[in-house]
Amino acid sequence: MDDKQPIIIELNMQKIMRDNIILTIVLVILMIALNALIxxxxxxxxSLVDYIYLFTAYILLIILHEAFHLIGFMIFGGVPxxxxxxxxxxxxxxAYATTKQPLTNAAMKKALLLPFWMTGVVPTVIGLALDNFLIVFVGALLMAGAIGDFYMYKELRKYPNDAVVKDDPKEPKLYVYEK
Known part of the structure; x- marks a missing residue:
């Protein structure tokens, strides 16, 4: 990074939370309807046990969501x-996952979307294949839960792939340094 001022991408958490609620409702209805159609x-x-499974699976997948960001930082960005x-x-x-090391824009975009696929889409597809309503439901929740990642991804698309992106360690914020 050089002495140029970075472009700051900052998320509006109130908007994201509102959009997350809407997207959650829409995806849950769509995925349940798709499962019923298939x-x-x-x-x-x-049953009460199903609610416990649902809650446990949701918490575990949130943890995995963040772990997949870390895996993405290592695989796509070469971060130790x-x-x-x-x-x-x-x-x-x-919940958050961050890296102290800057990444290229291309690597950051991949790391942002990896959890969506691994903790949202994959469980939903498995749930649809197995006709398991609970897995479909949790997968839909996690797909909607990746909305903040999609907002950041959308903003990063405006910049070249070789731009350098630094993740803020405390806030949902990215600093973009163009070459």
Missing amino acids: HQRFTFDF YKDLDYGVNLKLGI
């Missing part, structure tokens, strides 16, 4: 493990 039946049977960090920002109510 298997020619509709079931909405939940020691330069990674993760946790929960209780003030913002979000």
Whole structure:
């Protein structure tokens, strides 16, 4: 990075939370309808144990979502493990994964979307294949939960792939340095 001022991409968390609620409702309805269409039946049977499984799977997949960001930083950006960090920002109510090392824009975009595919799409497809309503439901929740990643991805598309992107370690913010 040089002495040029970075372009700052900052997320509007209130807008993202509102959009997340809307997208969650839409995706859950669509995926449940798709499951019913594929298997020619509709079931909405939940026991207390199912709710416990749902909650547990959701928490585990949120953890995996952040882990896949870290994996993406290492695979696509060549970031060593020691330069990674993760946790929960209780003030913002979000889990996060970050890297101390800047990445190319191309690598950052890949790392941003990897969790969507691995914790949202893959479980949904598995749930649809198995006709498992709970897995479909959790997959839809995690697909919608990646909305902040998509907002960042959308903003990063405006810049060349060789631009350098630095992740803010505390805030949902990226710093872009164009060459």
